[in-house]
Amino acid sequence: MGGGKRKKDEGSDVEDGGRENKKSSKERMLPSMIKNKEKRSEVHAKLKHEKKKQKQKQAKARDAAIKRAIELGEEPPEKKVPRTIENTREADETVCRPDDEELFAGNDADEFSKVLKQEMTPKILITTNRFNSSRGPAFIQELLSVIPNAHYHKRGTYELKKIVEYAKKKDFTSIIVVHSNRREPDAMLIINLPDGPTAHFKLSKLVLRKDIKNHGNPTGHKPELVLNNFTTRLGHRVGRMIQSLFPQDPNFRGRRVATFHNQRDFIFFRHHRYIFETKEKKDDSKDKTAKGAKTKTSPQEKVIARLQECGPRFTLKLRSLQHGTFDSKGGEYEWVHKPEMDTSRRRFFL
Amino acid sequence: MPRTIAVECPGCAPLRALTTDVLGLVKVVEARGRPGILKVVETWGQPDASSSVLAASYADHKTEPLLAVARKNGLVDFINPLNGEVLNSTKIDQSRSSDSSVQDDHVAGLHLFKTKGHDSFSRVVLLLACLEKGNACLTSIAIKDQPQDSDICSPVTWNVCSAGKILCSAVDKSENYALFGGKGVELNLWDLENCSKSWTAKPPPSNNLNIFYPTWFTAATFLSEGDHRKIVAGTNNQQVRLYDTSAQRRPVISVNFRESAVRAVCEDIDGYTVYVGNGTGDLASFDMRTGKLLGCFIGKCSGSIRSIVRHPESSIIASCGLDSYLRVWDAKTRQLLSAVFLKQHLTNVVIDSHFSDEGSGGNNCDQSDYLQVRNDTEIMDDEEMPSKTMKIDDEELVPIPDKSKSSKTKKPSGIEKKKSKNRNRYNDEASETFESEDMGELVPIKRKKSSKERSKSLEQKKSKKAFGQ
Numbered sequence: 001m002g003g004g005k006r007k008k009d010e011g012s013d014v015e016d017g018g019r020e021n022k023k024s025s026k027e028r029m030l031p032s033m034i035k036n037k038e039k040r041s042e043v044h045a046k047l048k049h050e051k052k053k054q055k056q057k058q059a060k061a062r063d064a065a066i067k068r069a070i071e072l073g074e075e076p077p078e079k080k081v082p083r084t085i086e087n088t089r090e091a092d093e094t095v096c097r098p099d100d101e102e103l104f105a106g107n108d109a110d111e112f113s114k115v116l117k118q119e120m121t122p123k124i125l126i127t128t129n130r131f132n133s134s135r136g137p138a139f140i141q142e143l144l145s146v147i148p149n150a151h152y153h154k155r156g157t158y159e160l161k162k163i164v165e166y167a168k169k170k171d172f173t174s175i176i177v178v179h180s181n182r183r184e185p186d187a188m189l190i191i192n193l194p195d196g197p198t199a200h201f202k203l204s205k206l207v208l209r210k211d212i213k214n215h216g217n218p219t220g221h222k223p224e225l226v227l228n229n230f231t232t233r234l235g236h237r238v239g240r241m242i243q244s245l246f247p248q249d250p251n252f253r254g255r256r257v258a259t260f261h262n263q264r265d266f267i268f269f270r271h272h273r274y275i276f277e278t279k280e281k282k283d284d285s286k287d288k289t290a291k292g293a294k295t296k297t298s299p300q301e302k303v304i305a306r307l308q309e310c311g312p313r314f315t316l317k318l319r320s321l322q323h324g325t326f327d328s329k330g331g332e333y334e335w336v337h338k339p340e341m342d343t344s345r346r347r348f349f350l
Numbered sequence: 351m352p353r354t355i356a357v358e359c360p361g362c363a364p365l366r367a368l369t370t371d372v373l374g375l376v377k378v379v380e381a382r383g384r385p386g387i388l389k390v391v392e393t394w395g396q397p398d399a400s401s402s403v404l405a406a407s408y409a410d411h412k413t414e415p416l417l418a419v420a421r422k423n424g425l426v427d428f429i430n431p432l433n434g435e436v437l438n439s440t441k442i443d444q445s446r447s448s449d450s451s452v453q454d455d456h457v458a459g460l461h462l463f464k465t466k467g468h469d470s471f472s473r474v475v476l477l478l479a480c481l482e483k484g485n486a487c488l489t490s491i492a493i494k495d496q497p498q499d500s501d502i503c504s505p506v507t508w509n510v511c512s513a514g515k516i517l518c519s520a521v522d523k524s525e526n527y528a529l530f531g532g533k534g535v536e537l538n539l540w541d542l543e544n545c546s547k548s549w550t551a552k553p554p555p556s557n558n559l560n561i562f563y564p565t566w567f568t569a570a571t572f573l574s575e576g577d578h579r580k581i582v583a584g585t586n587n588q589q590v591r592l593y594d595t596s597a598q599r600r601p602v603i604s605v606n607f608r609e610s611a612v613r614a615v616c617e618d619i620d621g622y623t624v625y626v627g628n629g630t631g632d633l634a635s636f637d638m639r640t641g642k643l644l645g646c647f648i649g650k651c652s653g654s655i656r657s658i659v660r661h662p663e664s665s666i667i668a669s670c671g672l673d674s675y676l677r678v679w680d681a682k683t684r685q686l687l688s689a690v691f692l693k694q695h696l697t698n699v700v701i702d703s704h705f706s707d708e709g710s711g712g713n714n715c716d717q718s719d720y721l722q723v724r725n726d727t728e729i730m731d732d733e734e735m736p737s738k739t740m741k742i743d744d745e746e747l748v749p750i751p752d753k754s755k756s757s758k759t760k761k762p763s764g765i766e767k768k769k770s771k772n773r774n775r776y777n778d779e780a781s782e783t784f785e786s787e788d789m790g791e792l793v794p795i796k797r798k799k800s801s802k803e804r805s806k807s808l809e810q811k812k813s814k815k816a817f818g819q
Binding site for chain 2: 093094100101102103105106108109233323329330331332333334335336337338340341
């Protein structure tokens with residue numbers, strides 16, 4: 001493929017002879033064209049080494065430039081931002097804007113506004129699929145410790161639609177169904193009550209508390225909630241849905257945080273405790289040289305936050321968002337993932 | 351460099367569409383200029399969840415068009431679709447259900463009569479509204495408050511069904527017959543003149559596994575414009591059914607479409623194609639003579655389709671739904687022409703067919719060119735046909751300048767090819783069931799004669815020919 005392209009290029013710029021010459025000489029250098037393996041690997045290693053050297057040189061030059069700029073008291077040259085898939089994401093017109101009046105009106109009218117305006121306290125019912133063992137119950141145990149006012153009910157052989165009816169009667173605001181396959185939780189269904197929506201997530205990378213090194217044990221306080229990067233209308237809606245699972249008045253004394261971080265449509269869940277500690281500041285040489293006098297006079301104390309993970313850890317990926325409560329056959333979907341949407345790596349929906 | 355693929359939308363002919371959404375807003379979307387990209391031009395109304403629009407109907411007159419919008423709080427607003435002025439709003443009669451269930455009883459279907467009861471002088475319109483609990487109501491309403499309301503007849507109310515929930519309703523082109531169906535309600539055909547039930551469907555027998563699906567119609571429409579006897583309905587168990595009221599009570603053809611409930615059905619003007627949208631956002635066209643799937647409309651549509659509407663003249667359809675996008679497709683090539691994000695869950699879309707881009711004269715002739723090409727290729731059997739439609743276009747639109755004829759060859763060439771290809775395929779599929787001349791006749795009659803004459807003549811013709819058999 002690459003070879004073919006190169007040839008084409010060659011054909012196109014025949015006119016400027018100098019460039020072409022350069023190219024052809026480069027081509028001769030290409031290790032992949034050498035048939036003798038020993039020679040090829042030798043040339044390849046040499047080429048690689050050269051590249052590395054050049055890179056180091058560039059880095060050195062860059063560092064020197066920064067240093068010089070600081071010494072001269074100038075602004076250091078701007079740091080280059082690496083190009084990632086996220087910051088080159090496809091332009092999306094559905095991204096929420098803070099000045100969008102309609103968005104706020106829509107928020108006021110949606111299904112979660114009652115809980116989010118604290119007119120109702122969230123009450124969650126957690127249940128499983130019919131056959132459930134091993135990691136499933138352990139995960140639910142931990143989920144119960146994460147979400148306040150959550151109640152586990154055994155699934156039994158009830159249909160989900162019946163459970164929805166039951167939960168509506170008992171004033172639950174949401175149902176979480178943890179689905180496990182081969183004794184490993186692999187999907188999660190969040191149903192907002194009384195009239196939807198229903199989100200279906202794929203659940204992966206589940207790490208339970210006991211498998212996390214140096215894990216902490218959460219307290220019974222209401223956690224704070226961090227929702228990151230839910231940008232589009234769909235993401236906004238999913239974010240609000242997750243928000244409505246938690247009480248809106250966290251106990252800041254508990255210093256407990258639940259984080260839902262969206263990155264490339266994967267929602268990462270982490271659960272932490274944090275603590276603010278005052279620490280003696282170490283004098284390092286850099287500070288001395290730069291703003292020496294200042295640091296000496298100022299108090300040598302600095303507040304730092306330390307985190308301790310409590311678990312569990314898991315990743316969610318949205319598969320579908322259904323309008324109304326669970327109805328797999330006759331339901332209307334607000335969003336379904338379809339394979340024809342996956343034509344670009346840089347298109348994200350949340 | 352990041353390799354991003356720009357989605358190529360070729361743009362559509364000048365178009366004006368109105369959408370309604372769950373917050374009660376009415377948005378006007380227009381496509382202007384050469385590559386007509388849809389844009390939101392105006393937004394009418396205040397966002398309010400209680401005034402969420404459930405049904406809308408559009409009287410597509412050349413002068414004084416009217417948009418009726420039924421809201422969740424029981425009001426029906428009459429809106430001037432040109433400037434958004436609310437002309438009148440009335441409460442739909444809920445006297446029958448005066449008990450506590452009033453709140454649950456919403457408007458399920460609304461139809462504004464285009465030919466009957468429309469009096470442009472006093473601006474009295476006839477309106478058919480259907481409530482979920484089964485009450486249908488036929489009222490005439492004066493749009494402008496006038497002292498004399500002598501000619502306003504009292505509303506006629508009748509009960510369509512005693513149990514169940516009505517979800518869909520339709521009125522045929524001659525506006526003599528209405529159709530109702532829903533959850534637990536078999537399709538009913540009603541004669542509007544004397545408010546009598548003329549036909550009821552019968553559920554199909556249970557299948558070979560003895561599985562019987564309960565009645566649950568989610569969408570219905572009349573198949574061809576001049577004929578009230580062919581009905582296409584979509585059900586909750588993914589079926590698209592064709593009923594022939596003159597033949598039998600059970601469906602003539604029943605086709606399964608994908609794995610989600612059918613949510614919207616729209617007929618084409620050719621009298622045999624229907625467009626079907628379902629709960630997962632799949633949109634497809636079916637040939638109802640054979641029940642064959644002609645093809646799907648592919649364009650990253652991810653939310654349930656709530657409404658499909660076809661442009662009365664050019665071969666364009668518009669669809670909208672829960673993914674908040676209004677999409678405009680070419681009905682024949684099934685290509686996405688343009689899409690616009692409208693921020694709310696949309697419930698209905700209507701097309702203003704009398705819109706023409708007055709900004710530039712070129713577009714008008716472009717549209718008529720397009721029309722002519724379509725007619726040329728579609729209805730080649732009838733030789734005098736193209737000239738006829740051209741004449742009508744001339745009346746409706748701006749007279750075509752001479753240069754347009756020279757520029758005609760520019761656009762059509764590609765389209766013509768495709769069209770002719772399509773046509774061949776239709777003919778293959780049509781096999782012996784439909785004579786091609788039959789289709790040729792349908793269109794000119796529709797354009798030429800007044801509605802009553804048309805319906806009568808078509809009825810006579812149709813009665814001679816059995817459909818699909």
